[in-house]
Amino acid sequence: MANFLSNTFGRLTGFLTGGTPWFKLPPLLGLPKVFSIRKKMRSDNLYDTGKIDPIEVPPLGKPGERERASRTVDGTYNDLEQPRMGSAGARFGRNVPLDRTTVDSAALLTPSPRTVSLELMTREQFQPAESLNLLAAAWIQFEVHDWMSHGNNDKDMPFEIPLADDDPWPERPMQIRRTRHDPTRRPGSPSPIPTYSNTETHWWDGSQIYGSDLETQIKVRLGVDGKLKLGSDNLLPVDPHSGIEVSGVTGNWWVGLAMLHTLFTLEHNAICDRLKSEFKTWTDQELFDRARLINAALIAKIHTVEWTCAIIAHPTVVRGMNANWEIIRKSKADHHAAPYSITEEFVAVYRMHPLMPDDFTFRSFSNGTIVEERSQPDISSAHARELMTKFSMSDLFYSFGVMHPGAIRLHNYPRFLQLLVRADAPTIDLAAVDILRDRERGVPRYNEFRKLIDKEPLKKFEELSSNKDWVEEIRRVYNGDINKVDLMVGLYAEDLPEGFGFSETAFRIFILMASRRLQSDRFFTTDYNEKTYTKTGLAWIEDNNMRTVLRRHIPALGPVVDKVDNAFKPWPKK
Numbered sequence: 001m002a003n004f005l006s007n008t009f010g011r012l013t014g015f016l017t018g019g020t021p022w023f024k025l026p027p028l029l030g031l032p033k034v035f036s037i038r039k040k041m042r043s044d045n046l047y048d049t050g051k052i053d054p055i056e057v058p059p060l061g062k063p064g065e066r067e068r069a070s071r072t073v074d075g076t077y078n079d080l081e082q083p084r085m086g087s088a089g090a091r092f093g094r095n096v097p098l099d100r101t102t103v104d105s106a107a108l109l110t111p112s113p114r115t116v117s118l119e120l121m122t123r124e125q126f127q128p129a130e131s132l133n134l135l136a137a138a139w140i141q142f143e144v145h146d147w148m149s150h151g152n153n154d155k156d157m158p159f160e161i162p163l164a165d166d167d168p169w170p171e172r173p174m175q176i177r178r179t180r181h182d183p184t185r186r187p188g189s190p191s192p193i194p195t196y197s198n199t200e201t202h203w204w205d206g207s208q209i210y211g212s213d214l215e216t217q218i219k220v221r222l223g224v225d226g227k228l229k230l231g232s233d234n235l236l237p238v239d240p241h242s243g244i245e246v247s248g249v250t251g252n253w254w255v256g257l258a259m260l261h262t263l264f265t266l267e268h269n270a271i272c273d274r275l276k277s278e279f280k281t282w283t284d285q286e287l288f289d290r291a292r293l294i295n296a297a298l299i300a301k302i303h304t305v306e307w308t309c310a311i312i313a314h315p316t317v318v319r320g321m322n323a324n325w326e327i328i329r330k331s332k333a334d335h336h337a338a339p340y341s342i343t344e345e346f347v348a349v350y351r352m353h354p355l356m357p358d359d360f361t362f363r364s365f366s367n368g369t370i371v372e373e374r375s376q377p378d379i380s381s382a383h384a385r386e387l388m389t390k391f392s393m394s395d396l397f398y399s400f401g402v403m404h405p406g407a408i409r410l411h412n413y414p415r416f417l418q419l420l421v422r423a424d425a426p427t428i429d430l431a432a433v434d435i436l437r438d439r440e441r442g443v444p445r446y447n448e449f450r451k452l453i454d455k456e457p458l459k460k461f462e463e464l465s466s467n468k469d470w471v472e473e474i475r476r477v478y479n480g481d482i483n484k485v486d487l488m489v490g491l492y493a494e495d496l497p498e499g500f501g502f503s504e505t506a507f508r509i510f511i512l513m514a515s516r517r518l519q520s521d522r523f524f525t526t527d528y529n530e531k532t533y534t535k536t537g538l539a540w541i542e543d544n545n546m547r548t549v550l551r552r553h554i555p556a557l558g559p560v561v562d563k564v565d566n567a568f569k570p571w572p573k574k
Contacts, residue, residue: 114167
């Protein structure tokens with residue numbers, strides 16, 4: 001009956017609104033259109049790469065009580081019937097037909113990714129995202145580290161990128177490492193369809209804090225009362241070899257990540273204290289497992305109803321995301337058309353590096369005055385720990401709360417990322433890497449991508465953007481061929497609907513996959529109940545948000561965060 005009413009209302013809405021885009025309609029009419037798009041994509045845009053060159057994997061044994069009742073370190077047993085689904089090492093899926101993901105080797109370096117970077121990405125002047133604060137930029141990297149990593153490939157010869165004669169790149173040729181081979185593929189596989197596997201779990205399980213393997217999890221755990229390790233100063237321990245904090249995932253480390261990893265390690269331990277006070281006989285393992293479930297669910301809630309509603313501050317999206325969070329937790333797990341996984345296209349649309357500024361201002365929380373200014377290299381790696389000890393948490397979070405990230409647009413790529421010097425790897429132009437990665441992994445270029453997600457392809461460059469200068473630049477770089485425009489370029493060039501921080505084309509993948517990460521996970525659906533979480537745990541998730549987490553662990557921030565309705569929106573300056 002519910003489906004009949006939903007379908008009837010959807011048809012009626014379509015009749016009343018005609019071809020008007022959903023984002024130009026009031027929420028009552030726009031939301032059914034969004035749900036209709038998502039329903040179609042659930043049937044048309046989920047593809048299982050496990051069907052390509054399948055290999056025999058020894059079956060896992062039947063789950064024990066702990067596997068049934070809590071998250072495992074490697075993501076196995078989330079689906080009890082398909083226990084390897086979504087686990088660390090499982091393949092990335094696809095949102096486009098598998099036969100449309102083959103790689104055109106002849107066009108892999110055309111136009112040169114370096115040319116695209118220099119001509120279309122270079123930040124000539126910082127374009128701020130004035131509706132957001134810098135916590136929004138740190139947050140998405142914090143989350144991405146939970147969801148995905150392709151790993152490193154140090155075995156194969158790197159790509160050599162063509163450079164113009166006047167290119168200032170310090171080394172010739174420019175080299176970019178290839179994506180790590182999928183270890184689940186057989187050598188000499190005849191299939192030309194590329195597949196890659198995830199080194200992290202695919203689930204929304206807080207693995208950036210807890211790790212995706214037992215060795216890492218042992219390093220972060222205290223071993224007492226379910227807690228994670230913190231020093232007497234309430235900061236994360238430091239690896240003496242790297243000078244970087246110890247946590248589940250610490251790649252591309254900078255002070256923004258250090259702040260959030262510390263904050264949610266504190267939150268985990270606070271949950272443990274609350275559980276310990278009520279369940280006095282629970283072991284360290286029982287306390288850890290429940291606290292992880294609760295902390296991971298709170299992080300997912302914050303992302304769904306706070307971060308998303310800040311970066312896409314459209315009334316239809318805000319209403320839809322809140323409804324999503326409420327409805328899905330009362331439903332049963334459902335994988336729709338394919339086994340659950342993060343997809344390559346999801347990875348592609350989450351390339352949001354323009355959010356990062358090149359320069360950072362640190363302020364005193366007590367009076368708001370500027371204390372220090374630094375560039376990105378001086379807040380990264382071991383410098384993060386220096387800042388965590390030099391400034392209080394209230395100083396750091398206040399500084400981020402009043403700073404803006406960059407807008408996700410052309411000509412706003414961080415300059416430092418176009419010449420990223422790394423101690424343990426070759427210097428890279430990350431914008432060029434981003435462009436090459438989509439091509440290498442068989443992600444369709446922009447116009448083809450639009451067609452495959454049921455959007456009209458563009459017939460001419462002028463349809464891409466109202467910015468005439470950008471249109472001419474893109475036309476020149478792609479030699480007048482609209483079908484050669486890279487996905488990332490098209491996403492950054494699109495005119496944005498009101499309130500949007502990224503393109504509506506990217507949002508199509510978002511509305512499919514954001515719901516799927518919740519809907520497929522039994523700990524957010526079938527097993528979202530008091531038996532799994534406890535009554536106390538469910539209340540913790542229900543009663544808390546990013547502002548309450550900040551108030552709990554940094555009480556001085558209370559009067560400031562109370563003045564905003566969303567912690568990712570700009571905070572008032574003193």
